[in-house]
Amino acid sequence: KAGVTQTPRYLIKTRGQQVTLSCSPISGHRSVSWYQQTPGQGLQFLFEYFSETQRNKGNFPGRFSGRQFSNSRSEMNVSTLELGDSALYLCASSKAESEAFFGQGTRLTVV
Amino acid sequence: GIQVEQSPPDLILQEGANSTLRCNFSDSVNNLQWFHQNPWGQLINLFYIPSGTKQNGRLSATTVATERYSLLYISSSQTTDSGVYFCAVEKVGNQFYFGTGTSLTVIP
Numbered sequence: 001k002a003g004v005t006q007t008p009r010y011l012i013k014t015r016g017q018q019v020t021l022s023c024s025p026i027s028g029h030r031s032v033s034w035y036q037q038t039p040g041q042g043l044q045f046l047f048e049y050f051s052e053t054q055r056n057k058g059n060f061p062g063r064f065s066g067r068q069f070s071n072s073r074s075e076m077n078v079s080t081l082e083l084g085d086s087a088l089y090l091c092a093s094s095k096a097e098s099e100a101f102f103g104q105g106t107r108l109t110v111v
Numbered sequence: 112g113i114q115v116e117q118s119p120p121d122l123i124l125q126e127g128a129n130s131t132l133r134c135n136f137s138d139s140v141n142n143l144q145w146f147h148q149n150p151w152g153q154l155i156n157l158f159y160i161p162s163g164t165k166q167n168g169r170l171s172a173t174t175v176a177t178e179r180y181s182l183l184y185i186s187s188s189q190t191t192d193s194g195v196y197f198c199a200v201e202k203v204g205n206q207f208y209f210g211t212g213t214s215l216t217v218i219p
Contacts, residue, residue, distance in 0.1 A: 031205045037152070043197065043209035056206045088152045094205055097141055099159035105152045 002026065004093050004103035012109045018079040021106045025072050025093030032074040033100070034066060037088040046089075049074055050096070078108075086110045113138045117198055117210035124188050124217050132183040132213045134198030142201035143174050145183050147194050148212070154197065157183070188217045 005024040013019050025032050033048035033056075045058040049068035066076040072093075078085055086109050094100040114137040124130055134143075143161050146154040158165050158172040160181065165172055169188075174181040185192055195214050199207040 033205050033207070035207070035209075042211050043199075043207075045206050045208070048205050050205070056204045058206075090152070090154065092154075092205070092207070097201075097203075097205065099142075099156065100144065100199075100201075100205060100207065101156060102146070102154040107152065 004091060004101055006089075006091055006103035006106050008106060009104065010107050010109075012111060013081050014111055015081055015083060017081050018077060019081060019108060020075055020077045021089055021091075021108075023074045023076075023091035023093070023103060025074070025091075026101060029093040029095055029101075030072050031094045031096060032068060032072065033092045033094075034074070034076050035090045035092070036060075037090060037105075038086075043090070046076065081110045083110050113140065113200055113202060113208040115198060115200055115208050115210040117196075117213050119213060120211065121214045122216070124215070126188060126190060126217055126219050128188050128217075129184070129186045130188060130215070132185070132196055132198075132215075134181045134183070134200075134210055136179050136181075136198075136200045136208075138202060139176070139179070140200040140202050142207075143176075143181055144199050144201075144207075145172055145181070146197045146199065147192075148197060149194060157196075185215075188215075190217045190219055193217045 034046040145157040
């Protein structure tokens with residue numbers, strides 16, 4: 001079966017711009033969670049959506065937001081980009097409280 | 112949040128050697144997974160192991176939930192095993208807490 005698909009794979013943006021990343025979960029999975037990976041902070045939880053509702057949110061500023069659609073696809077948006085937002089963004093999909101599977105990630109560079 | 116500690120942080124092995132990676136966590140959890148991060152950044156599932164022991168080829172894992180630790184065993188290591196290994200735990204709502212990883216280098 002198809003895995004978790006993230007688009008785009010690579011992205012270069014300028015400070016102050018905004019960006020939208022997409023994640024299509026495995027068919028039948030209703031939970032999508034997002035993570036940021038940086039060399040300094042490691043892998044950190046951003047937020048999690050289940051059936052279009054945000055259930056959990058990590059400790060990130062309000063510039064980071066997300067949403068989930070009725071087909072379980074999810075998007076995350078970062079507004080007013082900062083250099084420190086440069087990172088690998090990973091999404092994971094799962095059924096409720098079971099094994100999670102990750103996508104290939106979107107590597108965002110802010111210049 | 113839950114603290115996850117992995118050890119050792121770095122490991123260099125000769126091809127064919129065995130190794131044990133450890134993951135300690137600070138609270139009871141519902142889920143524990145081991146991942147291998149490939150050079151392109153994707154997290155590859157190794158084990159979904161909230162408790163007990165599992166084996167998959169040269170890899171095996173054991174989680175002792177009551178004592179809040181998990182072990183990943185790699186036997187007869189190969190150069191393709193090189194990379195970073197992460198332990199991640201989840202308590203509620205598919206929110207994972209990750210360790211800082213073990214960077215493994217296998218030398219031919």
